[in-house]
Amino acid sequence: MRLRVNGxxxxxEGVEEATPLLWVLRDNLGLVGTKYGCGIGACGACTVHLNGxxxxxxxxxxxxxxxxxxxxxxxxxxxxxxxxxLQRAWIxxxxxxxxxxxxxxxxxxxxxxxxxxxPSDADIDQALSGNLCRCGTYLRIRKAVRxxxxxxxxxxxx
Amino acid sequence: MxxxxxxxxxxxxxxxxxxxxxxxxxxxxxGLLGVSRRSFLKLAGVAGGGLVLAFSLEPRAAFGSAxxxxxxxxxxxxxxxxxxxxxxxxxxxxxxxxxxxxxxxxFAMIVAEELDADWSRVRVEQAxxxxxxxxxxxxGGSRSIPASWDQLRRAGAAARSxxxxxxxxxxxxxxxxxxxxxxxxxHAGSERELGxxxxxxxxxxxPLPDESRLKLKDRKDYVLLGTRVTGVDNHALVTGKPLFxxxxxxxxxxxxxxxxxxxxxxxxxxxxxxxxxxxxxxxDAFVIEGNGNVSEVMPGVAIVATSTxxxxxxxxxxxxxxxxxxxxxxxxxxxxxxxxEVASQAPAATVSRRGDVDRAFQTAAKTVEGFYSYPFVAxxxxxxxxxxxxxKDGRIEVWAPTQTPDRALTVLASLLGLHASRVTxxxxxxxxxxxxxxxxxxVCEAALISKRVGAPVKLQWTREDDMQHDxxxxxxxxxxxxxVDASGKLTAWHDHFITxxxxxxxxxxxxxxxxxEFPALLTESFRLGQTLLPLATPCGPWRAPRSNGIAFAVQxxxxxxxxxxxxxxxEFLLELMGEPRWLQPGNTFALHTGRAANVIRRAxxxxxxxxxxxxxxxxxxxxxxxxxxxxxxVAEVSVDTKKKLAVHRVTVAGDIGxxxxxxxxxxxxxxxxxxxxxxxxxLEMDIEQGRLSPxxxxxxxxxxxxxxxxxxxxxxxxxxxxxxxxxxxxxxxxPAVCNAIFAAAGERLRTLPLTRAGYTI
Numbered sequence: 001m002r003l004r005v006n007g008x009x010x011x012x013e014g015v016e017e018a019t020p021l022l023w024v025l026r027d028n029l030g031l032v033g034t035k036y037g038c039g040i041g042a043c044g045a046c047t048v049h050l051n052g053x054x055x056x057x058x059x060x061x062x063x064x065x066x067x068x069x070x071x072x073x074x075x076x077x078x079x080x081x082x083x084x085x086l087q088r089a090w091i092x093x094x095x096x097x098x099x100x101x102x103x104x105x106x107x108x109x110x111x112x113x114x115x116x117x118x119p120s121d122a123d124i125d126q127a128l129s130g131n132l133c134r135c136g137t138y139l140r141i142r143k144a145v146r147x148x149x150x151x152x153x154x155x156x157x158x
Numbered sequence: 159m160x161x162x163x164x165x166x167x168x169x170x171x172x173x174x175x176x177x178x179x180x181x182x183x184x185x186x187x188x189g190l191l192g193v194s195r196r197s198f199l200k201l202a203g204v205a206g207g208g209l210v211l212a213f214s215l216e217p218r219a220a221f222g223s224a225x226x227x228x229x230x231x232x233x234x235x236x237x238x239x240x241x242x243x244x245x246x247x248x249x250x251x252x253x254x255x256x257x258x259x260x261x262x263x264x265f266a267m268i269v270a271e272e273l274d275a276d277w278s279r280v281r282v283e284q285a286x287x288x289x290x291x292x293x294x295x296x297x298g299g300s301r302s303i304p305a306s307w308d309q310l311r312r313a314g315a316a317a318r319s320x321x322x323x324x325x326x327x328x329x330x331x332x333x334x335x336x337x338x339x340x341x342x343x344x345h346a347g348s349e350r351e352l353g354x355x356x357x358x359x360x361x362x363x364x365p366l367p368d369e370s371r372l373k374l375k376d377r378k379d380y381v382l383l384g385t386r387v388t389g390v391d392n393h394a395l396v397t398g399k400p401l402f403x404x405x406x407x408x409x410x411x412x413x414x415x416x417x418x419x420x421x422x423x424x425x426x427x428x429x430x431x432x433x434x435x436x437x438x439x440x441x442d443a444f445v446i447e448g449n450g451n452v453s454e455v456m457p458g459v460a461i462v463a464t465s466t467x468x469x470x471x472x473x474x475x476x477x478x479x480x481x482x483x484x485x486x487x488x489x490x491x492x493x494x495x496x497x498x499e500v501a502s503q504a505p506a507a508t509v510s511r512r513g514d515v516d517r518a519f520q521t522a523a524k525t526v527e528g529f530y531s532y533p534f535v536a537x538x539x540x541x542x543x544x545x546x547x548x549x550k551d552g553r554i555e556v557w558a559p560t561q562t563p564d565r566a567l568t569v570l571a572s573l574l575g576l577h578a579s580r581v582t583x584x585x586x587x588x589x590x591x592x593x594x595x596x597x598x599x600x601v602c603e604a605a606l607i608s609k610r611v612g613a614p615v616k617l618q619w620t621r622e623d624d625m626q627h628d629x630x631x632x633x634x635x636x637x638x639x640x641x642v643d644a645s646g647k648l649t650a651w652h653d654h655f656i657t658x659x660x661x662x663x664x665x666x667x668x669x670x671x672x673x674x675e676f677p678a679l680l681t682e683s684f685r686l687g688q689t690l691l692p693l694a695t696p697c698g699p700w701r702a703p704r705s706n707g708i709a710f711a712v713q714x715x716x717x718x719x720x721x722x723x724x725x726x727x728x729e730f731l732l733e734l735m736g737e738p739r740w741l742q743p744g745n746t747f748a749l750h751t752g753r754a755a756n757v758i759r760r761a762x763x764x765x766x767x768x769x770x771x772x773x774x775x776x777x778x779x780x781x782x783x784x785x786x787x788x789x790x791x792v793a794e795v796s797v798d799t800k801k802k803l804a805v806h807r808v809t810v811a812g813d814i815g816x817x818x819x820x821x822x823x824x825x826x827x828x829x830x831x832x833x834x835x836x837x838x839x840x841l842e843m844d845i846e847q848g849r850l851s852p853x854x855x856x857x858x859x860x861x862x863x864x865x866x867x868x869x870x871x872x873x874x875x876x877x878x879x880x881x882x883x884x885x886x887x888x889x890x891x892x893p894a895v896c897n898a899i900f901a902a903a904g905e906r907l908r909t910l911p912l913t914r915a916g917y918t919i
Contacts, residue, residue: 083397
């Protein structure tokens with residue numbers, strides 16, 4: 001099975017078609033930034049982009065993602081040096097506590113900003129309420145999304 | 159075996175070399191270093207040069223026996239290192255687990271402050287796990303900072319002093335003419351300056367400073383401490399680097415799952431192992447009898463496969479017949495009924511008493527009674543329990559997101575019958591702790607499974623496993639009675655605490671109550687009685703153990719008494735505190751009434767206490783002291799006619815002494831408030847026939863972003879010693895919100911979670 005992840009082509013050998021994308025990313029491709037939290041799409045820790053949409057990779061059979069554009073947290077930044085504005089805001093606002101859910105939070109937020117560059121607080125609340133944070137970093141997540149949105153609207157950094 | 163060696167683990171080797179170097183110097187016992195035997199500092203030589211100071215954190219004397227105290231007083235056992243390299247970089251080792259409490263960042267900040275280091279050149283590494291060298295290596299009890307504060311500061315100050323001495327010598331000037339900043343020494347008269355990197359080798363050749371003359375900074379001179387510093391692992395976290403237990407990969411690794419009886423204590427009678435072994439990807443399936451110790455290994459069936467999904471898929475076809483003749487038959491419903499019965503009876507035992515409580519009630523102007531209860535809750539950390547283990551040739555190596563790697567080491571040695579030197583623990587970052595990972599059950603299971611299959615395995619619990627096999631926050635009941643006199647002053651307090659016991663002698667972990675629990679030492683007449691109900695369900699420490707339930711009952715009931723006396727709750731609490739004093743003289747980890755009054759006043763002032771609010775909206779105040787932290791919180795809520803609750807804002811005031819990392823401390827408090835709110839609103843684990851439910855997040859409604867209130871955090875930065883902040887902001891939240899609901903809607907809530915009374919958010 002062929003997978004296109006973060007702009008790279010992968011071949012997943014001997015993977016059963018019904019295997020959730022989450023476990024193929026983690027066990028077969030070694031992309032462990034996508035996290036297992038609940039396995040039923042209730043926590044958002046496994047969020048990735050499938051053709052630009054934020055999806056729960058624990059619920060996506062890998063066969064249905066074959067040959068489509070998959071982006072994981074490892075591929076959110078254009079390069080190691082140039083982080084996505086959301087990642088910079090997450091660092092600067094010191095959002096994380098344990099940090100386990102934050103990859104999923106970032107992927108959900110990135111999908112939101114790609115569609116809606118100027119989200120209201122209600123838009124942010126709605127988009128991100130599928131992502132649990134057990135440490136309770138929600139206030140900083142909200143603030144970081146707002147800051148990143150403002151930066152994105154200003155255009156690329158010189 | 160080649161593990162996927164992340165930078166964290168590469169540091170182990172480097173640190174081992176540092177320690178060996180330090181010990182070698184010690185063995186030579188050269189007078190060269192001029193170190194007194196009671197010194198806590200030592201110079202260490204290391205390849206690559208630079209200034210390397212070895213020092214001791216948390217002398218074991220504080221926790222060990224008298225014999226150990228005597229030994230550590232005369233022996234120097236370095237367990238921490240600070241290195242200023244010739245290239246100017248500064249390396250500091252963090253010895254305990256990072257579980258989201260931010261210790262890896264705050265430890266290094268304390269050193270860097272006294273060192274006057276350029277923070278951008280400071281690197282922090284996780285130390286290897288070796289309690290023989292490091293002493294306590296665990297995360298819990300909000301104790302990391304208070305235990306290490308002085309030593310970290312002195313180590314930084316000593317290194318700074320040596321760098322200054324090296325510069326002064328170089329320039330032929332007096333040390334007193336030199337100052338430091340951003341990893342540089344500057345000479346005021348000549349405007350000359352040298353970087354720490356340039357000075358490191360020269361400083362290392364100088365004698366250690368006289369520790370008694372080390373001058374530590376005044377709090378007003380801090381440039382780093384008390385500021386907002388972002389976490390040292392932030393970049394790795396936001397780019398998805400493999401930091402966590404679940405991310406570990408070992409060459410040749412197989413994937414395991416483990417099914418245990420839903421009712422604790424059940425044993426395997428038979429399972430369709432032959433069928434399971436034929437399923438795709440399955441390498442083996444077998445019964446593990448366990449050792450009957452619930453914190454180690456209970457009976458179950460292990461399935462080992464070539465991928466996580468293969469193991470999980472096979473588990474769906476697994477059929478186990480359990481012998482539940484000795485398994486738990488606990489029932490929360492029956493416990494609630496039983497508690498209601500015994501509440502009105504005399505307690506089975508007296509925990510503490512002061513004064514003549516009966517007489518105080520007879521002569522009181524008013525008495526109030528209230529029966530409070532709170533349920534079992536799960537830890538539910540975001541990272542489900544897991545461990546990667548490799549048993550080979552009489553050695554065990556594990557990669558674990560544990561809170562107690564030091565205990566994992568001894569437990570594994572004992573479980574496997576190995577000498578401790580044949581056990582290696584790699585500490586990974588943990589995706590949340592909250593007390594769950596103080597117990598190493600999953601570590602033990604992984605070790606036994608690896609031994610049985612003869613290959614490295616990653617044992618992965620599902621969320622359902624994690625919810626059903628937790629060490630729960632125990633539920634509890636308080637039958638409270640209090641009295642006020644004609645002036646509205648609290649005169650008597652009676653608490654019949656109904657809790658649980660596994661052995662009918664002592665309460666379960668987290669289910670005990672301190673004889674001096676608030677307001678014992680502030681009331682003339684006080685009686686604390688206790689009755690134990692039987693329980694087989696495993697319980698354990700959950701963020702702010704004891705206080706997380708007790709505060710709800712005690713601090714809500716104080717508001718009931720203030721209300722009955724027609725007193726303002728703020729004024730009532732301040733009167734209760736009385737004159738500023740330590741409540742247990744000589745114990746600076748006990749409550750100080752002046753600090754308590756200050757945080758109560760501050761929270762009230764910041765929240766606009768007393769200002770009018772529209773109908774349906776109310777404020778509630780609560781104080782609680784736990785884990786050496788003084789915290790007061792004011793919640794502002796509104797409640798509509800259908801009991802829809804909105805928590806608009808929570809104002810937190812805390813005194814934990816000087817703040818190390820303002821960003822981290824504030825984050826912990828905001829998180830504690832959200833955790834407390836989440837738990838009080840809708841979380842409960844039901845128990846029926848020994849089985850705990852719910853099993854996953856779809857029915858365990860943890861708070862979502864849309865319902866997170868604004869949380870304003872204010873610290874009173876006192877000059878008392880610093881104490882931890884992982885826990886003490888949680889307990890006041892539930893009573894503050896319940897007191898606010900009473901103010902807004904007139905309903906007194908004595909049972910958690912609030913969904914029981916029909917509240918929604």
